[in-house]
Amino acid sequence: MKEKWIAPKTVIEEFTPNEYIAVCWGVCCDVDLANDYEKNHYAPGRPPKTWWQLGCSHDNDHCGAIGxxxxxxxxxxxxxxxxxxxxxxxxxxxxxxxxxxxxGNVQVDDYIYWTTSASDGRVWHHRGTVVATVPNRPNAS
Known part of the structure; x- marks a missing residue:
């Protein structure tokens, strides 16, 4: 087999992340306050039912987990x-x-409210405080 001489060359690959976030923060739902909200607020429709009665509950293993x-x-x-x-x-x-x-304006220590919705029309009402995922290193995700 003949070998062909190829001049050495340097190839540099550019790392391009598929997603980039400059600020890393997390938030978990305050499940006790959120469950109180669901028990005391009514969903639209007749007969009137609370969000809780429709199955909108919060727990620490789901929305209550920071990750x-x-x-x-x-x-x-x-x-x-x-x-x-x-x-x-x-x-x-x-x-x-x-x-x-x-x-785009969310910062660490902000208290935020958010909702999530299921395809069956249920809506969960969440609230929680934004925390740094890596304290003292806000750009480390």
Whole structure:
């Protein structure tokens, strides 16, 4: 077999992440306050039923777990555009809608309110305080 001489060359691969978030934060639902809300607020419709009666409850293993709310940079511009709840109780990933501010403005220590909805029309009303995922290293995700 003949071998062909090829001049040595350096090849540099550029690392391009598929998602980039400059600020890393987490939030978990305050399940006690959220469950109180669901027990005392009515869903639209007749006969009137509370969200709790419709099966909207919160627990520490799902929305109450800090790792179950995930922010995403959908446009790869370094800004958070959406938040998703993962690890739900058999409902798949649910889109979180922050109701008291724009997701792009969320900062550590903010108290945020958000909702998630199931395909059957149920709506969960969440609230929680934003925390740094790695204290003293806000860009470490």
């Amino acid at each position: 179950n709310q995930v922010i995403r940079d959908a446009n790869n511009d370094g800004k958070a555009e959406r938040m998703i709840e993962t690890g739900t109780d058999g409902l798949g990933d649910l889109t979180c809608t922050i109701t008291n501010m724009s997701i």
